[in-house]
Amino acid sequence: MRYVLWRVGLAVPTVIGVVTVVFLLIHLIPGDPIDVMLGETALQADRDVLRHQLGLHRPLPVQYGLYLQRLAHGSLGRSLAGGRPVRRMIVARLPATLELAAAGMLVAMLIALPLGVAAAARPRSAVDTLSSAVALLGAVIPSFWLGPMLMLIFAVWLGWLPVSGRGGVSHLLLPAATLGCGMAALLTRLLRASLLERVGEDYVRAARAKGASGARVLLRHVLPTALLPVLTLLGLQAGALLSGAILTETIFSWPGLGRLTVQAIQTRDYPLVQGCVLVMALTYVAANLATDLLCAWADPRVRTRE
Numbered sequence: 001m002r003y004v005l006w007r008v009g010l011a012v013p014t015v016i017g018v019v020t021v022v023f024l025l026i027h028l029i030p031g032d033p034i035d036v037m038l039g040e041t042a043l044q045a046d047r048d049v050l051r052h053q054l055g056l057h058r059p060l061p062v063q064y065g066l067y068l069q070r071l072a073h074g075s076l077g078r079s080l081a082g083g084r085p086v087r088r089m090i091v092a093r094l095p096a097t098l099e100l101a102a103a104g105m106l107v108a109m110l111i112a113l114p115l116g117v118a119a120a121a122r123p124r125s126a127v128d129t130l131s132s133a134v135a136l137l138g139a140v141i142p143s144f145w146l147g148p149m150l151m152l153i154f155a156v157w158l159g160w161l162p163v164s165g166r167g168g169v170s171h172l173l174l175p176a177a178t179l180g181c182g183m184a185a186l187l188t189r190l191l192r193a194s195l196l197e198r199v200g201e202d203y204v205r206a207a208r209a210k211g212a213s214g215a216r217v218l219l220r221h222v223l224p225t226a227l228l229p230v231l232t233l234l235g236l237q238a239g240a241l242l243s244g245a246i247l248t249e250t251i252f253s254w255p256g257l258g259r260l261t262v263q264a265i266q267t268r269d270y271p272l273v274q275g276c277v278l279v280m281a282l283t284y285v286a287a288n289l290a291t292d293l294l295c296a297w298a299d300p301r302v303r304t305r306e
Contacts, residue, residue, distance in 0.1 A: 007292050011285050018281040019071065019274075023064055026273050054080060056270075067274070076278070077271035079264075086275040090257065094279070096166055097256035100179060100249065101241040103172050105234070107180030108187055111138075112230075115184075116191030123196060131188060138185030147178040147251040164253035175252040179245060183237050190233055194226035235291025 034047050034056070051057045055066070070077055076086035111134075119131035151174060155163040162171050246258030253259070257276055264272035 004293060007289055011289050014285055015282060018285075019068070019278060020064075022274055022277045022281075023067055026270050027060060027063070071278075076275035079272045080269045081267055081272075086271050089260065089272065090275055090279055093255060093257045093260045096254060097245055097249070097258060100172070100175055100245055100254060100256055101238070103176035104179030104183065104241055104245075104248075105238065107176050108184040108237075111180070111184035112187035112191055115188045116195065119188070119192045120195035128192075131192065135185040135188040138181045138188075141181070143178050143182060143247055144251065146181060147175070147248060150174050150178060151252070166255050175248050175254055178251070179241060179248045183241070186233060186237070187230060191226065191230050194229050195222055198222050198226050231294065232291055235287050235294070238287040238291075 034042075034051055048057075055063065058066075067077070074087075076090070078085055079089060115131040115134060119128040122128055151163055154161045154174060161174055165171055245254075245256060246261055248254065249256045249258035250262055257279065261273065261276040261280075263269075264276060
């Protein structure tokens with residue numbers, strides 16, 4: 001319990017720092033939401049009236065205090081465009097982003113586990129070389145190039161999958177592959193290194209001395225202990241998938257939180273941008289916290305080192 005409280009205590013200032021940085025950045029970058037809403041040719045009197053209605057005439061410290069006060073009451077404010085509650089807009093889009101992130105992680109695991117195990121089973125072989133090449137290729141190809149290429153091949157040329165939008169499993173395949181390939185490269189290399197690091201341990205030699213086959217030793221004895229660093233990376237990448245989904249959702253017109261964030265930035269919708277980024281940051285912090293606690297539960301040595 002002391003370890004849990006200590007990790008939660010570290011997460012609190014992180015969240016406060018994220019809230020502050022997001023508020024300052026969105027207000028200090030050039031641009032005026034009034035120009036977006038009314039146009040640059042609007043009368044100054046109309047601009048002043050709308051600015052007072054939205055509370056943008058107040059000094060920045062006052063706006064920040066009001067923002068923190070709303071957060072303390074569980075309110076994210078209302079969108080400047082339309083006046084809809086930001087919380088409802090985020091709740092409506094969040095399931096699509098979580099669905100895409102889970103599918104991307106599943107794709108990454110389906111690629112990384114067989115490649116990593118095969119490469120560790122036969123190091124310096126053709127399989128190992130192929131695995132390393134695939135991992136390197138997945139790491140260096142950016143998603144803003146991979147997404148359109150997958151769309152061009154499987155949606156335009158072959159006509160097997162839909163181009164964009166959210167529907168059934170067919171709509172999910174291309175964006176999930178785009179999102180999961182980069183993470184699969186990291187997981188493959190980490191899993192291979194973790195497996196090779198443990199094949200020389202005493203319990204592995206003891207299992208081999210008892211007559212266990214190489215495949216059984218690798219899958220039954222080595223793989224479970226080698227998954228701890230992979231689990232840590234998965235937890236870190238779970239939060240990163242939400243931020244990475246911004247680009248993927250824009251490419252495939254996926255109606256998730258990332259696309260909503262881009263639209264809010266384009267219209268200078270302060271409350272909506274702050275709400276979207278805050279939810280992403282909280283998800284990232286929660287994923288890291290859950291990973292720390294899970295690793296501490298799986299390996300008690302983690303608790304004693306803190």
